[in-house]
Amino acid sequence: MPHQDAHVIFFDLETTGFDKPIQPVQIGAIDSWGSEEYNAFILPDRRIHPLATKTNGFTTDRHMQRLYRNGEQLDTLDLEEGLNHFMDWLRSIGGNVILVAHKCHNYDGKVLLYNFKEFNIKYENVITGFSDSLIASRVLYPHLESRRLPDMMEELGIGWRESHDALQDAHDCRQVVRRMAAKNRIRFMNFVYNPQWYKTTSQQKTWTFNRPPPTAKGAQ
Incomplete structure (x- = not known):
């Protein structure tokens, strides 16, 4: 399969959580070389589920006009603006992402496409595929009890960390994939x-769109 001109982007979403529709509150991404980063906070147009807040620290004010993480107010884009902003960044990378x-x-892929x-944001001419490091972990490390990202980092000798920050998790996913590929030759x-x-x-x-909508990330 010819893929020399493809641009691999690792990404992660922090979201509104456990009930639908699930919306992103942070999009973080990094290219395969570790040189280009994307990080944006997004003001959702629905409440953040309390269980999501307990995990990732994101809340809004009562009027849904401000986004906070662990009590600190964040500079945000609105939802539509944020999604278009991310697509603009992917285009700036060169497309074929x-x-x-x-x-x-x-x-993450489901939430993004929903x-x-x-x-009505067009993406097919920019994003050409999706790859899942969790499924790779299941295939290559079937003996593990947990293949959550922090546990895969520990398994691969990177060091255990659970950040619930989308940009940091994108960085960690990049490290896990590169280490898994190298260790498995x-x-x-x-x-x-x-x-x-x-x-x-x-x-x-x-x-x-032919299967049930996404639910919270949960156990992996």
């Missing part, structure tokens, strides 16, 4: 495109 996340197919659909791009955990954008779109 492969998005990689831990639990991509069933959560929100793109809500605002798989070329990086072949790893990203492995059909056991890679979907084209068309396949991810079908997977997203």
Whole structure:
């Protein structure tokens, strides 16, 4: 499969949580070289579930006009503006983007596509595929009790960390994927495109909208 011109972007979402519709409150991303970063906080147009707040620290004021993390007010974009802003960044990278996340197919990718659909944001000419490091972890490390991102970091000798910050989690996903590929002697791009955990954008779109909507990330 020719993929020399693809741009691999690791990303993560922090979200409103446990009831639908799930919306992002932070989008973090980094390219495969670790040189280009994206980080934006997004003011949702619905309340953040208390269980999500307990996990990630995000809250809004009672009028849904300000976003806070652990009590600190954040500079935000509104939801539609934030989604378009992320797409503009992906275009600036050069398009032909492969998005990689831990639990991509069933959560981060689904949440992203549901929100793109809500605002009729076109993405098929920029995002060409989705790769899931959680599924890769299940295939390559079937003996592990947990394959959550912090536990995979520990398993791979990177060090245990649970940040609940989208940019930090994108960084950590990048480290996990690169370390998994190296330890299993798989070329990086072949790893990203492995059909056991890679979907084209068309396949991810079908997977997203022909199955139940995303639920909270939960156990992995």
